[in-house]
Structures are given as C-alpha cells and as structure tokens.
Amino acid sequence: MTGVTMTTEQHCADRADARRDRIADTVRRLGTQLREDRRERGPHVADAAWVDEPFDDWLAMLYEGKPLARTSMLALAVGMDQTLAVRDALIVSIVGGADGARKAVLMDFASRPHAPEVCARMGRLLTAAFTDEHGGLDEARCRAAVGALKDMAGIVPERYRVQPLTIMAYVLWWLGKDEAVEYALEALAIDERCSLAAIVLGAMRRGIYPVWLR
Structure with missing residues (x-):
C-alpha cells in the first residue's frame, strides 16, 4: 500500500511540475509576443490591444463575480511585467470608485500613461479616494480582486509575481489589513527595486x- 501511495504522490507531483512548465513556457511566449508587438506597432497601440479582452474579464470578475480566465491572468501578469501602467490601471479599477471602473478610463491608464490629462485623472481619482472621510472601499470587491491576484501569483514564474503581490499589498493597506505587510515583503524579496511595495511598507x-481609517 505504501508503494502505491508513493507512486500516486509522485504522479501528482510530476503532473504539477509539467503544469508549471507549460505555464512558464506560455508566459515566456506571451512576453516575447508583447515585446515584439510594442516594437512593431508602438507601446500605445500594442498595449491597448493587449489589455482589451483581459480588462473585460477583469471587470466582469470585479463587478459580476465571474472567475478570471487563466488566459487573462497570464496576459495581465505579462503586461504588468513589461509596463507598470497595466498594474496602475488595475489598482484604480479596485479603489477608484465608479469612474475608475470604466473600461475606457482603464484603457487610457494602461496605454497612454504619460499623457498629461491621463496622469491628472489618475491623480484625482486616487487622491479623492484616499482622502474622502466618508469613503471606504467595497471590501467584497477588494477581496475578489485580491483572490484573483493571489491565484495569478500562484501560477506564474517568480519574476511575474512581483506586481500581483504589490497590488494585493496596496489594496490591503487601503483596507487597513496587516496582511499587506506580508505581500509587500514578498514582492520586495523577489525584486528589491519594487518602489510601490516599499511605499506600502513604509506607509504602514x-x-x-x-x-x-484614521
């Protein structure tokens, strides 16, 4: 019986390893695809095309309770690895209220992050949300986002975990949850240059x- 159990456990471990390898191969392929597209068409066009469908899935997860498709998880992880504007757009979708949840706004944040009007809008949304004494976040929506990001961080190769972990830390900081420290430290352990994770840690x-919350 022990031999059968060990064989079964080894089989499960082998399957898990094969699954991780397949995901890692997919992520590498997606990364190459996005880099080439950005080089050929320019970041604005390429990034907008890259996040178009994943943002639909992300918003459906946040506001309709639908599971985030694995294809969108991987696309968003790759997008965040190549441009932090994708990460920042996801943050605004979680904490930025109704305006921050509009897809057109998120597309601008992801694909035109340096446009003056886009920078100004992001600043207004985040400042208003952070300083509104009558505000507060939709905790159920935040938890849904954190859950999806945790799933994302759990399947991607290590370097691609940094930004999902950082968003988790950021959102949990805004909720006043001590778990934020754990995720910020985990992100910094992978990439000590992750400034947003360091900001969250320092603020807390x-x-x-x-x-x-004050």
Missing part, C-alpha cells in the same frame, strides 16, 4: 492610512 510602518 508610519501609520499612514486612508482618511476613513
């Missing part, structure tokens, strides 16, 4: 939180 250590 100094007791800086959104106005409604």
Whole structure:
C-alpha cells in the first residue's frame, strides 16, 4: 500500500511540475509576443490591444463575480511585467470608485500613461479616494480582486509575481489589513527595486492610512 501511495504522490507531483512548465513556457511566449508587438506597432497601440479582452474579464470578475480566465491572468501578469501602467490601471479599477471602473478610463491608464490629462485623472481619482472621510472601499470587491491576484501569483514564474503581490499589498493597506505587510515583503524579496511595495511598507510602518481609517 505504501508503494502505491508513493507512486500516486509522485504522479501528482510530476503532473504539477509539467503544469508549471507549460505555464512558464506560455508566459515566456506571451512576453516575447508583447515585446515584439510594442516594437512593431508602438507601446500605445500594442498595449491597448493587449489589455482589451483581459480588462473585460477583469471587470466582469470585479463587478459580476465571474472567475478570471487563466488566459487573462497570464496576459495581465505579462503586461504588468513589461509596463507598470497595466498594474496602475488595475489598482484604480479596485479603489477608484465608479469612474475608475470604466473600461475606457482603464484603457487610457494602461496605454497612454504619460499623457498629461491621463496622469491628472489618475491623480484625482486616487487622491479623492484616499482622502474622502466618508469613503471606504467595497471590501467584497477588494477581496475578489485580491483572490484573483493571489491565484495569478500562484501560477506564474517568480519574476511575474512581483506586481500581483504589490497590488494585493496596496489594496490591503487601503483596507487597513496587516496582511499587506506580508505581500509587500514578498514582492520586495523577489525584486528589491519594487518602489510601490516599499511605499506600502513604509506607509504602514508610519501609520499612514486612508482618511476613513484614521
């Protein structure tokens, strides 16, 4: 019986290893595809095309409770690895209220991050959300986002985990949850240059939180 159990466990481990290898191969292929597309068509066009369908899936997950498709998980992980504008758009979709959840707004954030009007809009949305004493986040929506990001971080190769972990830390910081520290530290352990994770960690250590939590 012991031999049968060990054989079964080994079979499961082999299948898990094969699954990880397939995902890693897919992520590498997607990364090459996005880099080439950005080089050929320019970041604005390529990034907009890249996030178009994944953003639909992301918003359906946030607002309709639908599961985030694995294809969209991998596309978003690759997108965040190549341009932090995708990460920032996802953050706004979670904490930025109704305006931040509009797809057209998110597309601008992801594909035109340096346009003055886009920068100004992002600043207004985040500042308003952080400083509104009558505000507060939809915790169920935040938890749905954190759950999807945790799933994403759980299947992608290590370097692609940094930004999902960072968003998780950011959102949990805004909720006043101590778990944020764990995720920020995990992101920094992979990439010590991740400035947003460091900002979250520093803010929490100094007791800086959104106005409604003070």
